[in-house]
Amino acid sequence: MNQKLIALDLDGTTLNPEAKISLKTQETLTQLQSAGHIVSIVTGRPNRLSEPFYHQLGLTSPMVNFNGALMHIPGQNWSDEYQYTINKDVVFSLFQLKERFKIQMIAAEGKTMFLADQAYSNTFSFFPATLKSDEILTRKSLQQDPAAVTVFVEREDQAALRAEILRKFPQVSVNTWGGPASVLEIVHHGIQKATGLERLANHYQIDQADIIAFGDESNDLDMLAYAGTGVAMQNAIAPVKAIADDITPLTNAQDGVANYLRQYFKMD
CATH class of the missing domain: 3.30.1240.10 (Hypothetical Protein, Haloacid Dehalogenase-like Hydrolase; Chain: A; domain 2)
Structure with a gap:
């Protein structure tokens, strides 16, 4: 199987309703990284509220924050880092x-x-x-x-x-x-999660067809549309489900992301 770029929204998607990453989700994503796939967080959250999850998952990939306005590698001076700003x-x-x-x-x-x-x-x-x-x-x-x-x-x-x-x-x-x-x-103007996802794909030279993106809310629409496989959560809002290529059988409260990835990559 080709190397995949797995793009993860946090709230309502990778995080459970208690805003935590379950052990099953953590173990699944760790295994996929060990197998050579790229796991990256693409979130509306600021970096100050995302980095604990980044470190929990042991990520080394760039992270996208503020719905695409910032892409960086936490703790590093990375030459491809960007931040789009608005006038104060x-x-x-x-x-x-x-x-x-x-x-x-x-x-x-x-x-x-x-x-x-x-x-x-x-x-x-x-x-x-x-x-x-x-x-x-x-x-x-x-x-x-x-x-x-x-x-x-x-x-x-x-x-x-x-x-x-x-x-x-x-x-x-x-x-x-x-x-x-x-x-x-x-x-x-024009900044959205797909902005960061496209930069990530270009950085890793990964085709759109090899991107799997997960989301649940309106700020995920463009990201899921851009990805080769845009996956809506079972708990996603109707417009996200409508444009998605697939829908997880389980919700974020039921390890929906981990369950989907384990089936997709035939891990069980």
Whole structure:
């Protein structure tokens, strides 16, 4: 069998509902790496919330974060590393729109930066419940252009705020998070997970036909469409299942990724 590039979304896909990688999943991915296949994380998460999983899986491949805006090898100076950023003026504009659009929190992030205008208690634990003094987002503290800006906004204002951002800043893309929270994510225009996946494939000189990608949410659509085999999770949203080449028989709570890969590679 040809060498495969296995691209893994994290939340709702490789991670179980407790946001952990099960022993079965870890062992399966370790075996596939030992057999010469490439395993890579391609996630919307920032690198600060992905690197523990990267190290748990013993990966050496580049990792894609912020839905394609950053690709890097953790702990290394890698010549092919990239980070697409957006102008920090977008953040300053959001400050002015806070009252009008019931914005609850703004966070600006990059590979080596995390800033938020206030602490935000939520069920994701993606953002700290308390901020250190050097994590507070202000006009003064934001010294560099961010790779991604996350905006928590009241749901009834989400569509109008998205339209306003795109009107003022046509050079960005604005995505919505899946799940119960009303969140907008702002990245460089045209950047998506498929951006990082294509770079990965080129780096390893792997044909699209030899890419297997797993995902469950709207931010995975382009990645699954780009991959030779785009696999939707059993727990994926309907649009992802609709464009996928295949669907895992089991959910992320049932080791769906590991189960699928073990059958695909005839490991059992």
